[in-house]
Amino acid sequence: MKSYIAADNMITSLGFSTSENMQNLKAGNGGVQMHTIPELPNGKVPLSLVNEERLEQLFSGLADGNHYTKLEKLAISSIHAASQSTEINLAGPETLFILSTTKGNIELLGSNRPEFGEERQRLWSVAHLVSRFFKNPNPPLVVSNACISGILALLTGQRLISENRYRHIVVTGVDIATHFVVSGFQSFKALSPNPCKPFDSNRDGLSLGEGVGTVLLTSDAALCPNQRLVVRGGASANDANHISGPSRDGEGLFLAIENTIRNTSHSREQIDYISAHGTGTRYNDNMESMAFHRAGLDTVPVNSLKGYFGHTLGAAGILETIVCFQSMRERRLLKTKGCEDYGTAKPINVIQETQSANITHCLKVASGFGGCNAGLLISQDGTF
Amino acid sequence: MEEKIDAGLPAFLSSVYKTSGLKYPKFYKMDLLSKLGFMTSTFLVESGALLKPYDPDKVAIVVSNSESSLETDHNYYNTISEPDHYYPNPALFVYTLPNLLIGEISIKYALKGESTFFVSRQPDFETLCTYCSWLLQNTDTQAVMTGWIDLDPLHNYESILFLIEKQDQPARQENAWPFTSNTMTTLYRAIN
Numbered sequence: 001m002k003s004y005i006a007a008d009n010m011i012t013s014l015g016f017s018t019s020e021n022m023q024n025l026k027a028g029n030g031g032v033q034m035h036t037i038p039e040l041p042n043g044k045v046p047l048s049l050v051n052e053e054r055l056e057q058l059f060s061g062l063a064d065g066n067h068y069t070k071l072e073k074l075a076i077s078s079i080h081a082a083s084q085s086t087e088i089n090l091a092g093p094e095t096l097f098i099l100s101t102t103k104g105n106i107e108l109l110g111s112n113r114p115e116f117g118e119e120r121q122r123l124w125s126v127a128h129l130v131s132r133f134f135k136n137p138n139p140p141l142v143v144s145n146a147c148i149s150g151i152l153a154l155l156t157g158q159r160l161i162s163e164n165r166y167r168h169i170v171v172t173g174v175d176i177a178t179h180f181v182v183s184g185f186q187s188f189k190a191l192s193p194n195p196c197k198p199f200d201s202n203r204d205g206l207s208l209g210e211g212v213g214t215v216l217l218t219s220d221a222a223l224c225p226n227q228r229l230v231v232r233g234g235a236s237a238n239d240a241n242h243i244s245g246p247s248r249d250g251e252g253l254f255l256a257i258e259n260t261i262r263n264t265s266h267s268r269e270q271i272d273y274i275s276a277h278g279t280g281t282r283y284n285d286n287m288e289s290m291a292f293h294r295a296g297l298d299t300v301p302v303n304s305l306k307g308y309f310g311h312t313l314g315a316a317g318i319l320e321t322i323v324c325f326q327s328m329r330e331r332r333l334l335k336t337k338g339c340e341d342y343g344t345a346k347p348i349n350v351i352q353e354t355q356s357a358n359i360t361h362c363l364k365v366a367s368g369f370g371g372c373n374a375g376l377l378i379s380q381d382g383t384f
Numbered sequence: 385m386e387e388k389i390d391a392g393l394p395a396f397l398s399s400v401y402k403t404s405g406l407k408y409p410k411f412y413k414m415d416l417l418s419k420l421g422f423m424t425s426t427f428l429v430e431s432g433a434l435l436k437p438y439d440p441d442k443v444a445i446v447v448s449n450s451e452s453s454l455e456t457d458h459n460y461y462n463t464i465s466e467p468d469h470y471y472p473n474p475a476l477f478v479y480t481l482p483n484l485l486i487g488e489i490s491i492k493y494a495l496k497g498e499s500t501f502f503v504s505r506q507p508d509f510e511t512l513c514t515y516c517s518w519l520l521q522n523t524d525t526q527a528v529m530t531g532w533i534d535l536d537p538l539h540n541y542e543s544i545l546f547l548i549e550k551q552d553q554p555a556r557q558e559n560a561w562p563f564t565s566n567t568m569t570t571l572y573r574a575i576n
Binding site (some may be wrong): 039041064102105106109110121122123124125128139141142143144145156159162165181183184185186187204237238239241243244251252259264369371372 | 504
């Protein structure tokens with residue numbers, strides 16, 4: 001069974017719908033701005049944050065905001081919005097929910113929020129709350145695998161659909177910016193003092209962001225809008241080298257790309273566009289250039305979206321894949337915001353001007369702590 | 385040399401490590417969840433002996449638990465919760481992701497195959513079975529290490545790992561079990 005995309009939604013600093021986000025992306029607008037996190041001793045830090053007031057307003061139409069954390073409001077709002085444009089029955093037994101998140105409700109740790117019990121700190125508890133909100137009878141799945149969680153969640157959905165275990169799968173990736181996470185990346189000296197510059201020769205670190213992305217996968221082609229897109233499949237692979245730094249030669253990402261190509265029986269000459277991980281750290285972007293080179297993909301147009309809405313962790317793999325879908329639908333390659341003077345260990349074809357292009361096949365990749373890497377192939381239906 | 389086993393989990397795992405005869409100083413840098421997963425995997429594969437028939441690029445690791453990395457999250461949080469005692473520790477922060485335990489097993493045994501970390505309220509052997517079978521049937525995965533490695537902030541823990549291989553591989557022992565969710569559930573209940 002093929003996995004088609006029936007609907008999608010994204011909520012980030014750049015908007016509350018895929019179309020609103022795309023409008024800002026095409027205009028070159030970024031959402032990474034200086035913000036103050038009160039518990040941080042060193043003042044301001046560049047972050048991409050969702051408009052909280054707008055979120056509260058939106059959510060108030062769905063339920064009482066006092067009973068839900070910010071993370072849960074994001075997830076529920078996004079799923080609700082995505083479901084509006086499809087006939088898929090979220091409450092049906094043939095529908096499964098998959099949640100991708102790295103830290104869930106970590107903001108509850110040590111906070112004085114008696115209305116939320118300790119159980120809400122568990123990732124499965126968030127997933128159950130969300131799937132039950134939509135009256136779904138199945139225990140939801142949670143994928144928590146660092147920054148590749150989103151891609152893995154989509155792959156899990158695609159794999160389960162291919163086995164005909166479920167007809168429809170709601171894949172949601174969400175993470176919020178917290179003192180916990182910001183302080184951690186700061187301790188690694190991984191944050192740039194300015195909005196990140198992926199693949200730029202002067203890049204000096206990543207920018208964190210928050211957001212949610214939802215993709216409704218289905219095996220039922222009839223439920224999809226015209227110009228169907230298909231999640232073909234992909235692969236994950238480990239560097240088996242270091243727990244926090246990527247392999248210098250991009251071994252794990254190279255294997256993930258090779259296995260994505262093998263698992264989908266696709267030909268590497270027919271990849272039109274790569275949506276990279278491109279966090280803007282010296283190590284990551286060099287590593288990716290090595291991996292793309294080794295995979296013979298160094299001339300394929302590649303961009304990173306992290307200059308627009310930062311690194312959204314568990315949401316990244318979903319959000320950025322949705323932008324891939326939209327790029328394919330609108331025949332538009334987005335420039336790599338933040339990249340002015342590109343320079344990586346190996347030369348690659350970084351997209352520096354937003355431009356028209358026919359994208360039939362797109363490769364999305366990601367890497368994360370623990371030496372994990374993943375690749376995902378998306379194609380226009382009828383082209384393979 | 386006999387080590388007296390202390391009631392505390394950290395001391396217990398150190399004991400287990402020392403008794404195993406493994407010479408792997410990186411063990412001491414791991415968080416408790418990774419130490420738990422690492423030692424379980426070491427016993428599972430007999431310090432690597434059982435992995436010899438496989439291409440290490442084709443061994444997958446699929447692990448699940450209910451607490452994610454919450455035990456380490458609490459420890460990391462303690463390093464940032466007091467404004468006048470503020471010392472965010474990167475060596476601790478990196479372990480506030482449960483898939484790090486997979487990373488540690490990967491590094492020790494040079495395993496570069498597929499890996500995924502799932503979180504569920506209770507062990508979901510049905511999903512693990514479906515997912516791992518899919519990997520064995522649809523990718524060039526030759527063997528999968530899979531199971532449940534759980535640790536809560538009070539140091540209650542459960543750890544069970546299975547090594548799954550295809551039927552056409554020579555069986556490890558005469559009593560190799562068929563790979564089904566029922567088998568895994570039975571074996572899991574036997575340790576409880």
